[in-house]
Amino acid sequence: MIPRTIAREGEVIVFIDQTLLPGRLETVRCTDPERLATAIRRLEVRGAPALGIAGAYGVALAAMQSEAGDMEGFLAGLVDAAGYLRGTRPTAVNLGWGIDRVLAAAGTAETVESAKEAAVAEADRIAAEDEATCRAIGRHGAALIPDGARVLTHCNAGALACSTWGTALGVVRSAVEAGKEVSVTACETRPLLQGARLTAFELAEDGIPVRVITDSTAAFLMRRGEIDCVVVGADRITRDAVFNKIGTYMHAVCARHHGIPFYVAAPLSTFDTVRSEAEVVIEERDEDEIAVFNGRRIVREGVRCTTYAFDATPLDLVSGIVTEEGVFRPPFDLMPEPRNI
Numbered sequence: 001m002i003p004r005t006i007a008r009e010g011e012v013i014v015f016i017d018q019t020l021l022p023g024r025l026e027t028v029r030c031t032d033p034e035r036l037a038t039a040i041r042r043l044e045v046r047g048a049p050a051l052g053i054a055g056a057y058g059v060a061l062a063a064m065q066s067e068a069g070d071m072e073g074f075l076a077g078l079v080d081a082a083g084y085l086r087g088t089r090p091t092a093v094n095l096g097w098g099i100d101r102v103l104a105a106a107g108t109a110e111t112v113e114s115a116k117e118a119a120v121a122e123a124d125r126i127a128a129e130d131e132a133t134c135r136a137i138g139r140h141g142a143a144l145i146p147d148g149a150r151v152l153t154h155c156n157a158g159a160l161a162c163s164t165w166g167t168a169l170g171v172v173r174s175a176v177e178a179g180k181e182v183s184v185t186a187c188e189t190r191p192l193l194q195g196a197r198l199t200a201f202e203l204a205e206d207g208i209p210v211r212v213i214t215d216s217t218a219a220f221l222m223r224r225g226e227i228d229c230v231v232v233g234a235d236r237i238t239r240d241a242v243f244n245k246i247g248t249y250m251h252a253v254c255a256r257h258h259g260i261p262f263y264v265a266a267p268l269s270t271f272d273t274v275r276s277e278a279e280v281v282i283e284e285r286d287e288d289e290i291a292v293f294n295g296r297r298i299v300r301e302g303v304r305c306t307t308y309a310f311d312a313t314p315l316d317l318v319s320g321i322v323t324e325e326g327v328f329r330p331p332f333d334l335m336p337e338p339r340n341i
């Protein structure tokens with residue numbers, strides 16, 4: 001297994017710089033919450049659960065470094081850090097969830113010192129909970145994966161999107177751990193190639209059979225009967241839709257057309273059932289993420305590129321949502337209440 005995606009060592013937050021993978025597995029030692037915000041914005045750290053941990057540790061870093069002499073000044077500094085951390089990426093609900101949990105923990109303390117301890121302890125709790133949550137998701141999801149299954153996935157919802165183990169790839173890992181033969185077809189996931197760069201890397205490291213395809217090959221393989229199920233992650237689950245990496249909706253429509261089960265694996269912290277699809281901001285990223293490939297311009301200057309980072313899949317295309325508390329199935333009337341504060 002690869003090292004933890006993000007962890008705390010004393011007053012230092014250590015994270016894998018995922019922009020360097022698969023060629024280089026390097027970690028960054030970070031003591032500055034604004035540097036951590038940059039890492040989130042650049043997708044050095046990415047993936048909904050990992051963003052929850054990163055947001056939490058960003059506020060914890062601000063707490064550890066605070067020189068405020070009173071609670072008012074201390075909390076004002078945390079709120080300032082929370083603001084720029086929250087503003088890095090709008091779609092994954094876990095980012096705000098992690099930030100808010102640490103703010104709330106610090107806010108209940110009486111003194112600056114005890115507030116610092118409370119902030120760090122809560123961020124550590126969020127990081128520690130994540131592994132147990134992913135393994136529970138894996139256990140529930142593994143029951144859905146038949147022996148010999150050929151699983152399609154999109155983007156990276158693996159250990160690199162969490163503290164470890166993963167959500168969608170956690171389901172795969174748990175199925176393999178249960179003794180099932182599972183192979184994975186990973187969509188490369190243009191434009192940032194999380195599938196090609198990260199999913200293939202993780203699964204190969206674990207010796208799990210994986211192949212990479214272009215995103216546009218998925219429907220062709222479904223039609224040829226070469227995919228038995230689709231398992232993806234999620235960034236936010238509203239009462240009517242699943243927000244996930246751009247391209248997920250396309251796979252859900254094709255899976256339904258071909259009668260292939262389409263599963264979403266996500267922790268309860270990703271649920272935001274007080275909102276509907278229309279109320280969610282979909283992150284748009286820099287046009288150069290499409291227009292420039294490997295340092296070379298592939299789109300003529302002046303031609304506009306639209307780079308949505310996520311799309312929304314209506315719940316009626318989803319066969320089941322795998323969480324740490326079990327599998328939610330259609331008609332999804334009994335969805336969990338959001339765990340966000």
Ligand SMILES: CSC[C@H]1O[C@H](OP(=O)(O)O)[C@H](O)[C@@H]1O
Pocket residue numbers: 046047048049154155156157158161162167168194232233234235244245246309
């Ligand atoms: C386990 S959730 C991972 C989720 O996050 C990814 O987005 P990004 O790489 O932009 O952070 C993608 O939507 C994955 O499904």
